[in-house]
Amino acid sequence: MKDDDDDGGAGSGARGRVLESEHGLPTRGPAHDPTAPVPLSSSSSTQRRDRPAHDPTAPAPSSSSSSIRRRDMKDDDDGGAGSGACGRVLEWEHGLPTAEELTPVSHPLIPPALAAAFGIDVPRTAFPSSAFDSPALARKPPNTRLSLGCYGEDDDEKEEEGKSEVAAYTTGACGGGKSEDAASASGACRGGRAEKKARIAWTPELHNRFVAAVEHLGDKGAVPKAIVRLMNVEGLTRENVASHLQKYRIYLKQQARSPAGPQPPPAYSPSDSRPQQPSDTSTRSTCDIEKLERDKEARKDK
DNA sequence: CACAGAATAT
DNA sequence: GATATTCTGT
Numbered sequence: 660m661k662d663d664d665d666d667g668g669a670g671s672g673a674r675g676r677v678l679e680s681e682h683g684l685p686t687r688g689p690a691h692d693p694t695a696p697v698p699l700s701s702s703s704s705t706q707r708r709d710r711p712a713h714d715p716t717a718p719a720p721s722s723s724s725s726s727i728r729r730r731d732m733k734d735d736d737d738g739g740a741g742s743g744a745c746g747r748v749l750e751w752e753h754g755l756p757t758a759e760e761l762t763p764v765s766h767p768l769i770p771p772a773l774a775a776a777f778g779i780d781v782p783r784t785a786f787p788s789s790a791f792d793s794p795a796l797a798r799k800p801p802n803t804r805l806s807l808g809c810y811g812e813d814d815d816e817k818e819e820e821g822k823s824e825v826a827a828y829t830t831g832a833c834g835g836g837k838s839e840d841a842a843s844a845s846g847a848c849r850g851g852r853a854e855k856k857a858r859i860a861w862t863p864e865l866h867n868r869f870v871a872a873v874e875h876l877g878d879k880g881a882v883p884k885a886i887v888r889l890m891n892v893e894g895l896t897r898e899n900v901a902s903h904l905q906k907y908r909i910y911l912k913q914q915a916r917s918p919a920g921p922q923p924p925p926a927y928s929p930s931d932s933r934p935q936q937p938s939d940t941s942t943r944s945t946c947d948i949e950k951l952e953r954d955k956e957a958r959k960d961k
Numbered sequence: 962c963a964c965a966g967a968a969t970a971t
Numbered sequence: 972g973a974t975a976t977t978c979t980g981t
Contacts, residue, residue, distance in 0.1 A: 902974055
């Protein structure tokens with residue numbers, strides 16, 4: 660247990676930084692490939708100081724003029740929402756992110772530094788939009804990348820995570836003891852080995868997808884594996900979902916237990932809470948869920 | 962063995 | 972408190 664640092668209580672501590680992407684949306688194209696798994700993204704409103712200039716070698720996806728925002732939609736996607744957080748909650752209750760929002764939400768959120776480190780350039784849209792034939796395949800291509808930010812330490816830590824990537828857990832077994840190298844995590848274990856998994860942050864977007872998937876799968880089929888598949892979020896592991904699901908269920912139970920309970924701030928999820936309002940039962944909205952549904956089926960079909 | 966779920970740890 | 976990791980049953 661020499662791990663020490665780690666997140667630990669850190670959560671609330673100063674090191675709250677997580678995988679927040681750049682605050683500014685990088686150059687945004689209109690549409691992305693619907694098939695590509697949405698990279699774990701998170702947009703926090705936390706004021707984030709910019710990273711120092713990127714190296715000249717880095718492509719630096721973040722353009723200086725990041726004022727490109729497409730606000731035509733009725734709702735904004737990110738939950739963080741730095742500006743104006745007024746009736747947004749209501750909006751959420753109304754409709755989960757529209758399908759368009761749900762799927763295409765993919766930005767190259769890899770910190771420039773990291774990208775450079777890996778010698779990769781954030782792929783923009785390598786796939787023909789009509790390539791949604793098989794999302795499953797889509798995730799495989801060289802396109803896929805870990806966008807999971809690491810719950811690193813504070814701000815100025817440097818990423819040394821030696822290519823952990825997905826391969827990290829592949830070796831899983833690795834003889835059982837796994838904490839050893841992790842211990843020196845912060846130090847320098849260039850050896851390259853499975854490191855501690857960075858904590859993922861369940862941003863409103865992620866949670867939305869999660870809820871949508873769960874609800875869509877139904878009580879019966881809402882198991883981690885299925886959920887992960889439906890969500891189709893790059894880097895999201897079954898364990899991540901399992902953990903979240905566990906909590907989510909507890910939350911639901913509480914909700915059920917106190918329907919009239921005067922406990923307004925349960926807010927487990929900043930986004931939405933329950934499935935849908937009781938009002939309509941006939942008007943099945945064709946929304947995000949549908950999209951997911953389609954995706955799922957397509958995938959299944961494959 | 963892989964997975965889901967609960968229990969526990971960080 | 973939020974997630975991760977471990978444990979246990981299937």
